[in-house]
Amino acid sequence: MKAILFVLLILSCNVISTAQSIDKFSIDSGGANLTNGNVSIIYTIGEVNVAERTSATIKISEGFLSRFIKIKINPKVFLQGAAINTETNGLMNDDLRDLGLLPIASPFGDGKTVDVSVFNLGGTSSLGAFEDDIVDWVWLEFRDEMDVSNIIKGTSALLQRDGDVVALDGVSDITLGVVPKNYYIVLKHRNHLGVMSANPVAVTETGTAINFTSSTTATYGTNAQIALSNGDLALWAGDTNSNGEIRFSGPGNDANIIKDEILNDPLNGFNSATYTSVGYLLIDVDMSGGGRFSGSDNDSNIIKDNVLQHPENGFNSPTFTINTTIPEGN
Known part of the structure; x- marks a missing residue:
């Protein structure tokens, strides 16, 4: 109809x-x-x-409309967790999609959903390029050029293996009913620290690209992202409770969140610290489909390494906190 x-x-x-x-x-x-x-x-x-x-x-x-206005935007971002031990250089792993763990409803609470076919290989046709396979949901935000705390519009979107942030059909550029003007652009993920452009970006009807994987794109704050081994930049992994902080030790640390969820998993009958919880989980820092507190390839070590090796942690303190560089929004 x-x-x-x-x-x-x-x-x-x-x-x-x-x-x-x-x-x-x-x-x-x-x-x-x-x-x-x-x-x-x-x-x-x-x-x-x-x-x-x-x-x-x-x-x-x-609104005062002379025509139906929609902007088009093509952001790009990498997630550190999905880039660990990557199968293909320059592409993130898509284990969550491959294991059938990606939800059709956005985890960001705006009610957006997709058809499950979007998670097929290369999109709905199953014939698309493998670099376009979906890694996870992300959150795209536009903030006022005069007030970085003022959120003008936000929406759920999908992230491809090559870093492209796309519309809910899994392949198209994002189009939104937003007045074409300058905005701070924000990208967030559920268990990584988000990133925001250092300056307002001109968003237009014909299309705007912003590449957060490149060091030439200035970002808000200091050390907003981590440098991968190939030189690309990615969002810091390890925010297991989505509070805008990554902590390895001390009160409310993310490693303990992993431990508690593993030990309290109903399927972990022996309360083993080396047990692997399977699912679409915040504690799954490397986005492999399983959360691990100890043992080989555990998620806690990713948090520890990020904290100890952070450029601002001059004393390599395990209690150092990596904070989001995005101002609180309203």
């Missing part, structure tokens, strides 16, 4: 009177949300803004 498109256009008009006139570009910055069943309307008054809500058959857009 074709979607029905409603455009809610709130314009002022010139009021002829002896007292005053109201221009359409300056009324108020108000607005509201209205919901009735499965139809939601967002509207604003007096500001150039674009938003949209979609149901199975209805799409509603608002």
